[in-house]
Amino acid sequence: MPRVVSCIKHGSPKDQTYFIIDTSDGFAAEEAHGDLPLAVGDIVEETESGALAPSKKAYGKDELRLEAKKSSSSLIRKGKYITGNSEIDQITSRMKSKLDDIAELIVRKMMLCAPIVVRFHNDADGSGGAYALYLSVRDFASSHSLKTNFVWLMQRGVSYSRQDAENDILITNNYECIEKPLLVIIDFGTNPESNQGIGAVKDRFDIAWLDHHPIVPDFAGLELPGYANTWQFGGDSNYTAGLLTSVMCKSFSKVDTSEMEGASLIGDYSDYATEKGADMSALLDFVTSDLQAIYGPGKMNVTPQEIDAIVADKEKSRELLEYANMRMEEALDNGIKSIRKYSLRSANLAVLDFEDIRSEDSKYPLPGRYASKLLDRLDEKGMKRTVLVVSVGSYLLMRIDKDLCADFDLTRAMDEMKNRYPDEIAGGGGHRCAGSIKLKFKELGRQMTASLVGIIRAELGPKEISED
Ligand SMILES: [Mn+2]
Numbered sequence: 001m002p003r004v005v006s007c008i009k010h011g012s013p014k015d016q017t018y019f020i021i022d023t024s025d026g027f028a029a030e031e032a033h034g035d036l037p038l039a040v041g042d043i044v045e046e047t048e049s050g051a052l053a054p055s056k057k058a059y060g061k062d063e064l065r066l067e068a069k070k071s072s073s074s075l076i077r078k079g080k081y082i083t084g085n086s087e088i089d090q091i092t093s094r095m096k097s098k099l100d101d102i103a104e105l106i107v108r109k110m111m112l113c114a115p116i117v118v119r120f121h122n123d124a125d126g127s128g129g130a131y132a133l134y135l136s137v138r139d140f141a142s143s144h145s146l147k148t149n150f151v152w153l154m155q156r157g158v159s160y161s162r163q164d165a166e167n168d169i170l171i172t173n174n175y176e177c178i179e180k181p182l183l184v185i186i187d188f189g190t191n192p193e194s195n196q197g198i199g200a201v202k203d204r205f206d207i208a209w210l211d212h213h214p215i216v217p218d219f220a221g222l223e224l225p226g227y228a229n230t231w232q233f234g235g236d237s238n239y240t241a242g243l244l245t246s247v248m249c250k251s252f253s254k255v256d257t258s259e260m261e262g263a264s265l266i267g268d269y270s271d272y273a274t275e276k277g278a279d280m281s282a283l284l285d286f287v288t289s290d291l292q293a294i295y296g297p298g299k300m301n302v303t304p305q306e307i308d309a310i311v312a313d314k315e316k317s318r319e320l321l322e323y324a325n326m327r328m329e330e331a332l333d334n335g336i337k338s339i340r341k342y343s344l345r346s347a348n349l350a351v352l353d354f355e356d357i358r359s360e361d362s363k364y365p366l367p368g369r370y371a372s373k374l375l376d377r378l379d380e381k382g383m384k385r386t387v388l389v390v391s392v393g394s395y396l397l398m399r400i401d402k403d404l405c406a407d408f409d410l411t412r413a414m415d416e417m418k419n420r421y422p423d424e425i426a427g428g429g430g431h432r433c434a435g436s437i438k439l440k441f442k443e444l445g446r447q448m449t450a451s452l453v454g455i456i457r458a459e460l461g462p463k464e465i466s467e468d
Helices: 061-075 086-111 122-142 162-174 192-201 242-248 259-267 278-287 291-295 306-314 314-338 368-379 412-422 442-460
Strands: 003-010 016-022 028-034 041-048 050-057 114-119 151-156 175-177 182-185 207-213 227-230 342-344 348-353 386-392 393-399 425-428 436-438 464-465
Touching: 016 393, 086 114, 086 122, 086 207, 086 227, 086 242, 114 122, 122 151, 122 182, 122 242, 122 259, 122 278, 122 306, 162 192, 192 306, 192 425, 207 242, 242 259, 259 278, 278 306, 278 314, 306 464, 314 348, 314 368, 314 436, 348 368, 348 442, 368 386, 368 393, 368 464, 386 436, 386 442, 393 412, 393 442, 412 425, 412 436, 412 442, 436 442
Parallel strands: 114 151, 114 182, 182 207, 207 227, 348 386
Antiparallel strands: 003 016, 003 041, 003 175, 016 028, 041 050, 342 348, 342 464, 386 393, 393 436, 425 436
């Protein structure tokens, strides 16, 4: 079986990269550089002088795709995956065949050297999932002698915008391949704000979308063959996207990702969280948020390679962890001091303007994680059954104490806000105990916070106001 050009990455005119796979050797790949007379699908021969040249015969592209499909399917490990938590394992077993399909898709794209863009949410959950995927594909590629074309992009929001789509099209326009590029999305919201972006890429890319946010019916991603959400399989948001991604990786790799799984559960306040992955969770939060402090000015993106370099450096990661904890403690202390409190009939309401707490240039702590921690801190201080509202930029974040959550559904307050202020609110989502509202302009923050506070107070009954 021959060596075939499966992909060309166009650089400067004199420097193209040719990805040549050896179909007789399980798709082992080599790279050739320069400006060679080769096109995608060419069978490569060596001339007497050792140069690479196309054979007269081209290789059937469909045939090659079919072979890759067969070969990748044969490498998927279809068995059960057991974490030991029976609830998790039951959900996993219901999702397994879906996850096998997604794993097969990723493996097939790797075998054919197709470009793969991975976008992950920059919290412990999303970045934990991306890190687990990175370690797993790195291991798989090296043990099968594959050459891969991954691009890792950290996402600050949780929707896939039209602009993101255009960016991904630009990235992959540099490649000419037998196989379509792949887009992998980890831990984004499952909401219609992504519809435009999905519309722009769905014919050019295959898409694997791994999520655990509640499903909104008019979300266009539901139609994607590679869409997997725990909610579709009797799970909920407790089964995090990082866990979902890690478990998916088990279909092709044995690399241990339990630290990232644990970190994702802790980061997203999952009911399944244990102590496992606590340091990893704090570290991931920090290294994906305050980029300037760690990597220097101008840094915008963090890749799993960079995360791995930090994790591998024990001393450096311990230092960063201590620094992150100190910064978080400081922010929590300040938060407690600046919070406004309202006593309600059988609950408490706490409101904080996060902009007062966080320094202008620093992105740490992330507001969502901070809000959850602040709620814990209030609980420790004896302020039980609390609804916490944190405003930051054009977002209003809400967190509710687990006890109170049974009596008060946050989604009702969010729906009420959306109904009342269709011109002010751009979107939002969440579940009973945690959620966020996105405003059209950050200047609306004060007014909308006041309205939200009004709705919550009307619902939970005002008792008296004690502001301090
Ligand atoms: Mn998540």
